[in-house]
Amino acid sequence: MKKILIITYQFPPDNIIAAYRPLAYARNFPKHGLETTVVTHLWEKTPDQSAWQYHDSGTSPFLEEVEHYKVYRVPREQTWHQKLYLSLIKVPGLSKVMTFLLNVFGFFDLDLIASYLCFKRFLRSHLKDHSYDCVLTLYSPFYNLRLAHWVEQQYRIPFVTDWRDLHDLRLGNESFVPSIKDRIYLSIQERYIKKYLKHALFVTAAGVFWAEYLGNLTNKKGFEITNGYDETLFDDVSPYVSEKFLISHIGTLYPDQNIEIFFKGLALFLEEKATDDVLVSFVGLKGNMLEQIEKMASKYVKHGIVRCEGRVERHKALELKKSSHVLLYPCWLGTKGIYSGKIFEYIGSQRPILLAPGDKDFLEKTIIEGNLGSAAYEPEGVRDYLDLKFQEWKQYGDVLYDGDKNMVNSYSREVQAEKLANYIKRELIKGNDLV
16 A cells, blocks of 8 residues: 655644545545545644644644544644744835745745744654655645655655645636736746646646646646535534525635625515515625625615624534525636635535526536536526526425436545545556656
8 A cells, every 4th residue: 555645734623625625635545545644733722712823842743543544733833933024024114025035935825934844844853764655735835835845855755736726816817917016926936836846746736727727837747636525524414494595605705706796686586575585694704705795785685684694613504505495606707717615515515506607617517517506697697596496495395406416426525535546546656667
C-alpha cells in the first residue's frame, strides 16, 4: 500500500466547507490502496468558544489515531515573525511596501506567516523519521504550494496539488480587465505557481476551467475533482414538515451574486398567493450581506415572508436543506469555474434546485440534464418555477422530485476521492516504471 501525506490548513473540527474536502480524501483514500496521514492545525476553541485559539510556543504537536487514517495536529502559534509583520504594517506608508516586498519573495498569505513556519518546522522533524510515496497539498493557502515544493526539493517526495479555489477568481470573469497593478501582482503570483509546481506530478482543481488554466500555466496535466457531498451526510437528518411553502438559501452570499432577479420573481409569484403560505429563509449570511438581503426583501415583498439568519449549527442547516421545497442558488453569471461547495450538498439533499440566475456553464448543465431543478434569468422564469412547485405542494403536500440518481451519486465526495486516488496511483506506477 502506497503512503500519502496530506498537508492541509483546513480540517475538522474547523467547521467550514473547505475542511470537508481533505476530510473526504483522508476517509476514502485507504479504501483505494493509499495509507493516509494528515498534517493540519490543532483547532481548539478559546474558553468562550468565540474563536480558534493560539497556543504557547511550548505546545507539542500530537498524533490523533482515527479509523483508517492518522492526523498530526500542529499547534497554532503566533511566532515572532508574524508579530513583527503585524506591528510593521501599522506604520503609516509601510504596509503597502511590506506587502509588495513579501509578495516578491513568494509570500502571499501574510496573515498566515506563523502557520507556514509552524508547518515547516513540524515537517522538517517528522520527515526525518517517516517516509511517504507522495504528498498532497490543498490550495489555499498559497503557502501549501511552497511547502510541497520544499518537501520535494529536500526529501525527493513527489507531490500533487489540489485546488478548491483559484488564486484570483477574477480570472474566470469574462469582463475582467486587469489594471497595471493587477497585472504586476498576477505576474508575481504566476511566477511562483510555475516555480513551485515545476516538479508536481499533476494538478487537480474543483472545476474544468481552473484545471485547464493551471495545466496550461504550469505545463502539467490538470484534472477536475469537483467538490461534493458526503454520502452519509443526511443519514441522521430527519426533515420536518413545513406548514409553509419553504424556499431556502443556505450558506454564504457574495455581492457578485445577483440575488435581485430572485426577489423580482418572488414578488411576481406572490401577487396572487396568500402570503401566509410562503416562507423564504436565508441562513448563513455574513457581514453586511444580512443587512443587504433584509433591505432588498423589504423593497419587494411584505414583512415576515423573508427570514434572515447568520451561521447556524450544521445539523440545523442540513435539516433545512432536506425540509425545503425549493433550494435557491444564484450563480456567478459571467464568471467561469465557481462551483460553491453548498451546491453539491443541495444535489445530495435530493430536493429541487432553482438557479437564479444560472451560469450557462457546468452547474446549469448539471441541474438541467440531471432533472434536479431549473435555471432562470428573468423574474418571470423564477415566478414560473416557484408556481409549478407551489402547485405540487398544494396538491400533494410536498413537491415532486425525479432527479437522476446516478448523476447525484457521481458528485459524492466518495466518488471524487476515488477519482483522485486513482490518478495518484497511476502516476506513482508510471514513476516506478521509469526507475
